[in-house]
Amino acid sequence: MTKNFKVIRETRGDVALFKLQGYLNDLGGEEVERLFQEEVGRGFKKFILDFSRVAYINSIGVSFLLGILETTRDGDLMLCFTALSKINEELFDMVGLKKYAFVFPTNEEACAYLNGR
Amino acid sequence: MKVPEPPFIGRQEEILFFQREAERIVRGQGEDFFYLSPKGRGKTTLLLKVKDLLFWGGSEPIPVYFSFSRPYSDLLDFSEEYLVSVLSQVLVFSQKERLALKPEDLTSFPGLQREAERQGKEVTEELIFLHQKAMVSRDYKQALKNAVSAPARLGRSENKAVWVFLDHVQGVEDLFTAGRELFPYFLEAVGSPWAYHLFSGEPPGYLKKRLAGAFFTRPIAVRDCPPWTPEEAAAWMQALEERFGIKLARDLLDIWLDFLEGNPGLAATFLNDARWEYAELESHKRFAEAYLKSLIGGGLKRWFEPSFRGGSALEAAQGRYLLKGLQVLWKKGSEPTPVEELQRQVGLSLNGVQGLVSLMERAGFVQESFGMVEPVASRVLRDWVEVQVRRWILREEPRRIIAAMGGRLEEELHTYRDEEPQKEEEKAIRFTLVLPNERDAELVAVRALEQIATYSELEADQVEKIKMALIEACINAAEHSNSYEQKIRVRFAVTPQAIEVAVEDRGKAFDPLEVQAAAVRKDAPFEQRRGRGLVLIKEWMDEVRLENTEVGTRLVMIKKRRRKEPSS
Numbered sequence: 001m002t003k004n005f006k007v008i009r010e011t012r013g014d015v016a017l018f019k020l021q022g023y024l025n026d027l028g029g030e031e032v033e034r035l036f037q038e039e040v041g042r043g044f045k046k047f048i049l050d051f052s053r054v055a056y057i058n059s060i061g062v063s064f065l066l067g068i069l070e071t072t073r074d075g076d077l078m079l080c081f082t083a084l085s086k087i088n089e090e091l092f093d094m095v096g097l098k099k100y101a102f103v104f105p106t107n108e109e110a111c112a113y114l115n116g117r
Numbered sequence: 118m119k120v121p122e123p124p125f126i127g128r129q130e131e132i133l134f135f136q137r138e139a140e141r142i143v144r145g146q147g148e149d150f151f152y153l154s155p156k157g158r159g160k161t162t163l164l165l166k167v168k169d170l171l172f173w174g175g176s177e178p179i180p181v182y183f184s185f186s187r188p189y190s191d192l193l194d195f196s197e198e199y200l201v202s203v204l205s206q207v208l209v210f211s212q213k214e215r216l217a218l219k220p221e222d223l224t225s226f227p228g229l230q231r232e233a234e235r236q237g238k239e240v241t242e243e244l245i246f247l248h249q250k251a252m253v254s255r256d257y258k259q260a261l262k263n264a265v266s267a268p269a270r271l272g273r274s275e276n277k278a279v280w281v282f283l284d285h286v287q288g289v290e291d292l293f294t295a296g297r298e299l300f301p302y303f304l305e306a307v308g309s310p311w312a313y314h315l316f317s318g319e320p321p322g323y324l325k326k327r328l329a330g331a332f333f334t335r336p337i338a339v340r341d342c343p344p345w346t347p348e349e350a351a352a353w354m355q356a357l358e359e360r361f362g363i364k365l366a367r368d369l370l371d372i373w374l375d376f377l378e379g380n381p382g383l384a385a386t387f388l389n390d391a392r393w394e395y396a397e398l399e400s401h402k403r404f405a406e407a408y409l410k411s412l413i414g415g416g417l418k419r420w421f422e423p424s425f426r427g428g429s430a431l432e433a434a435q436g437r438y439l440l441k442g443l444q445v446l447w448k449k450g451s452e453p454t455p456v457e458e459l460q461r462q463v464g465l466s467l468n469g470v471q472g473l474v475s476l477m478e479r480a481g482f483v484q485e486s487f488g489m490v491e492p493v494a495s496r497v498l499r500d501w502v503e504v505q506v507r508r509w510i511l512r513e514e515p516r517r518i519i520a521a522m523g524g525r526l527e528e529e530l531h532t533y534r535d536e537e538p539q540k541e542e543e544k545a546i547r548f549t550l551v552l553p554n555e556r557d558a559e560l561v562a563v564r565a566l567e568q569i570a571t572y573s574e575l576e577a578d579q580v581e582k583i584k585m586a587l588i589e590a591c592i593n594a595a596e597h598s599n600s601y602e603q604k605i606r607v608r609f610a611v612t613p614q615a616i617e618v619a620v621e622d623r624g625k626a627f628d629p630l631e632v633q634a635a636a637v638r639k640d641a642p643f644e645q646r647r648g649r650g651l652v653l654i655k656e657w658m659d660e661v662r663l664e665n666t667e668v669g670t671r672l673v674m675i676k677k678r679r680r681k682e683p684s685s
Contacts, residue, residue: 004557023560025592056563058588059650087581094656095649 007031009039012111016044021053029064036068045077046114050107052083062095069100078102080110125166126356127349128159131342135167142178142278142313149307149314151286153321154342155481155493157382157420160317163342164282171280172210178280178313181206181268185288192298193252196260200248201229203267204241207279208232240274265302272311279312286318287479307337317342320481320493327479345381350374354384361388364397372530373404376496383497386416405526406519412497412504413515421480421501437510438463442473443482443502446492448603450551453489500526525623532608545610545617546573552591554603559591562607566618573611576679583618583676586657589650590620590672615659615677623669 005028008019016039018032036047049065051057057065072079080102084092092098104110141147154160164182171180183202189195205223222228226245233241244267251260268279289299307314316337318324325339345353351371358365365373377384391398391407398404411417445462446454460470474490477483483492492498503522507513513521532549550565552558563584570580587607594605606621655661660675 004560023557025557027556056560056584056588058559058592059653060592062649085581086578087585091585091653094653 004028005031007035009035011044012048012107013115014044015046015048015111015114017048017050017107019050019053022055024054024057024061024065026058026060026064029061033064033068036071040071040075040077047072047077047079048082048107048110048114049079050082051085051088054085054088057088057091059095062091062097065097066095069097073100078114080104080114082107082110125162126353127345128163128166131163132167132170134340136170139171139175139178139280142280145278145310147178147278147280147313148338150316150338150340151324152315152317152340152342153324154319154344155321155380155495156319157380157386158319158342158344159381160319160342161284162381164284164315164317168282172213177277179207179210179272179275179277181279181281182284183281184284186285192257193255193260195299196248196257196264197252200244200264200267201226203264203271203279203281204229204233204244207268207271207275208236208238208241211236211238211275238274240270244270261299261302262305265299265306268312268314269306269309270311272309278310280315281312282315282317284317286316287320287324288318320479322484322493323478323481344379347371347374347379350379350381350384353381354388357385357388361392363388363392363395364399366399369401369404369530372401373398376404376408376530378495378497380497383417383420386420387411390415390417401527401530402523405523405530408500408526409504409519409522410515412501413508413518417497417501418504421498438465438469438473439477440502440506440510442470442477443492443498444506446483446490447499447502449553450604453486453491456485456488456490459490545612547611548609550607550609552605552607554595554605558595558605559588562587562591565607566609569609569611569616573616575611575616579616579676579679582657583616583674586654586674586676587618587620589654590618590674593650593672594620594622594670613678615675617673617675619671619673621669621671 005020005022005024007028008021010017010019018035020028020032022028024032032049039047069079071077081092081097082104083106084103089098089103092101092103102110102113104113138147152160152164161184168180168182171178181203183199189198201224208223208229223232226249230242230245233239233245244263247263248260251257251263268281272279283303303314306312321339321341351374354365354370354374374384377387387408390411394410395403395407398407408417442459442463445459456467456470456474459474460467463470463473465473474483474485477490478485481493482495482498483490485491500522504518507518507521508515546569548565548569550562552561566580566584566587570583575583591605591607604623606619608617608619608621610617610619651661651663654672654674657676658674659677660673662673664671664673
């Protein structure tokens with residue numbers, strides 16, 4: 001685990017919420033992927049990744065996010081991204097992440113969307 | 118080939134200091150002190166000049182110059198040379214108006230004896246007698262006491278203070294088998310109102326710690342010999358140009374001098390080598406070539422070699438450990454390294470590495486304090502280590518070293534030129550950052566960029582894009598270059614029109630197209646997915662070019678500027 005990255009795990013009903021903090025690089029990406037797989041193993045099907053406190057994401061971090069997204073598509077899971085900064089939203093757009101995941105300004109809006117499904 | 122004596126240039130401030138000090142000595146208010154600087158700064162030339170000025174300038178103090186510059190067989194041998202030197206200089210001073218008539222040979226005791234008799238100098242005769250008596254009984258303690266106290270005794274008898282310049286005092290440890298025994302005698306001599314001592318030597322850190330600190334139990338002042346001003350250095354280089362008969366590009370001279378650390382000794386040594394091979398140094402390329410040749414097998418090589426106990430010692434284990442140690446320290450830049458870490462990386466016992474640190478400190482390569490070792494900021498030493506490591510450990514041919522390093526040096530010199538004052542419209546604010554090839558080091562570059570952006574009033578969204586590109590560029594450099602020096606250089610240049618960020622590494626060059634292709638291959642190994650970074654960089658920046666230089670790779674990224682909107 002890198003000193004510059006942290007994940008806080010919470011649940012909102014049947015939604016697993018990961019609050020990401022810091023610099024999402026290869027190690028950070030690995031950590032998110034590991035926690036995601038754990039929650040999938042525990043039966044969660046709805047996920048929110050909260051980026052409100054993510055300063056930077058590098059291309060390796062993006063690769064991990066793409067990997068997670070791929071898993072959700074293959075496994076009938078749902079994934080939302082929330083609170084993206086302008087630059088991170090642009091990044092997600094550029095690498096195609098926005099095409100397949102739902103993006104919301106807040107966790108509450110994402111929860112409302114997921115609970116309505 | 119011996120480097121010709123350089124001409125005396127400038128140094129007005131220092132000469133004024135010595136003149137004021139001489140006046141204080143005459144008033145009985147002088148003091149003994151250490152006069153220290155790194156090697157090659159011109160202390161010896163300055164001291165000889167001051168001695169000359171004092172000799173012809175007045176009747177007091179009597180100047181005496183002595184250099185610890187040859188090996189002595191024992192302390193009796195030293196006593197004899199020191200005494201002869203002091204006696205002869207005082208005798209010559211006392212009859213300086215009649216120097217043209219001087220018939221006696223004052224380099225031996227019979228000549229000194231006759232001259233002392235002729236001048237009626239009883240104390241001189243007595244000092245010679247006491248010395249000869251000590252020699253007969255092989256009583257080195259008596260001989261030393263006699264010799265070291267001679268200036269004060271002569272001063273008292275002449276009723277004029279003697280000012281003794283003891284040059285190259287670091288030699289005390291190198292030239293004697295029992296050198297340290299000497300210091301208690303000098304300690305006794307220090308503080309006399311009839312003889313003042315100036316102990317000149319190098320390197321300053323070591324002497325302050327080992328000699329000024331340890332041997333002199335009473336406080337003794339330390340004065341640092343300052344470097345030359347750029348004007349003095351340039352004037353002197355031009356004087357050398359004439360003396361050496363080599364033509365130098367005038368507009369590049371100050372850059373080269375700066376490159377040689379403004380050190381007169383290093384510059385003279387370099388030019389002395391260059392003149393044999395080149396009639397003209399007209400470009401950075403030629404300078405870099407000549408500089409490397411001097412480092413590989415010329416004067417600059419010999420400049421550092423004595424610290425390795427003779428050139429051939431480079432082949433021996435100690436030399437290799439020293440090079441390895443220095444290499445480890447340079448890799449960390451100016452950041453101090455704990456002795457234990459150095460020990461681990463060099464692979465010596467703790468005692469062994471402590472001996473190594475002591476050797477490096479004595480050579481002026483590093484400074485050790487509370488178990489932390491820090492390399493001195495010396496560009497030439499760094500290059501020398503790099504050349505020696507390549508040559509002696511990697512067994513590289515000189516022409517290959519020149520091919521590999523010449524480009525880098527030329528490039529560095531060109532960077533200097535770029536940093537020269539420019540016309541208002543093309544003025545660029547430049548910053549250079551050297552990052553270790555460590556995890557998350559790119560965040561340091563980002564932090565630096567934030568600061569530069571604040572200073573340069575760049576728009577926030579532009580800054581964010583440059584940051585993203587910078588992160589990718591740094592991790593690309595770290596990942597693909599396999600840099601031998603494990604460093605990444607980030608250069609920022611801010612002009613009114615654009616911000617340019619160049620990320621450089623000195624490793625193997627890589628083909629960006631190859632990397633990009635790997636990124637889009639589905640079966641690409643995971644680590645190659647990093648190639649996506651280049652695609653992103655092109656999106657974030659307005660202009661991107663990747664250059665394979667002779668020494669590695671440089672990614673140049675340009676973002677055209679939009680000024681921050683003024684807040685209403």
